[in-house]
Amino acid sequence: MAEWRKVAKTFALGDGHIAQKEVETLRALLLVDGHLSKSEMDFLYEIKKEAKSSVKMLDELIADCEKLIK
8 A cells, every 4th residue: 555545544534434624635635636546536435435434525525536537
């Protein structure tokens, strides 16, 4: 796993819940260049699966990112 993934995963899943602030940060960092890699998309799916709970904003971020991949 790439180092950025370890850091980002610890940030997003630190307490098991993905909160609004974490999603806002992920959105800003992942979409800063208007492109999304398959690795970044896989990361979003991974944290969604591993989270004990998350805000609806994470689902919205994933949906927005899926539109960029297609």
